[in-house]
Amino acid sequence: MKTADNKQHDGMAAEIMTTADLASWGLPIVAYVRHQGEQGAGSWTIHAADGTTIGAAPDRATAFAAVRQHELEPLSVH
Structure with a gap:
C-alpha cells in the first residue's frame, strides 16, 4: 500500500x-x-449483497428465517 508520499510499505x-x-x-x-x-x-x-432482489416475505422474522435457511447472514437495511 502506498502512503501519501507514494512510498510502498513492507508487508502491505x-x-x-x-x-x-x-x-x-x-x-x-x-x-x-x-x-x-x-x-x-x-x-x-x-x-443479495449487490442489491438484486432474491425474495420476499410477509414479515421480518420470516425473511430472516428464509435467509438463514439458505446459509446466508441476514442484515437489515434501514
Whole structure:
C-alpha cells in the first residue's frame, strides 16, 4: 500500500480493491432484508449483497428465517 508520499510499505498489499471487488464484497455470505410499503403494512424484501432482489416475505422474522435457511447472514437495511 502506498502512503501519501507514494512510498510502498513492507508487508502491505500493493493492490487496491476495484469497483467490481467492492460490489461483490459479501455477495456469497450476506443478504439484506428491507421493508417495502408503508409503516405497519407491506412486505419484506430480501436482496443479495449487490442489491438484486432474491425474495420476499410477509414479515421480518420470516425473511430472516428464509435467509438463514439458505446459509446466508441476514442484515437489515434501514
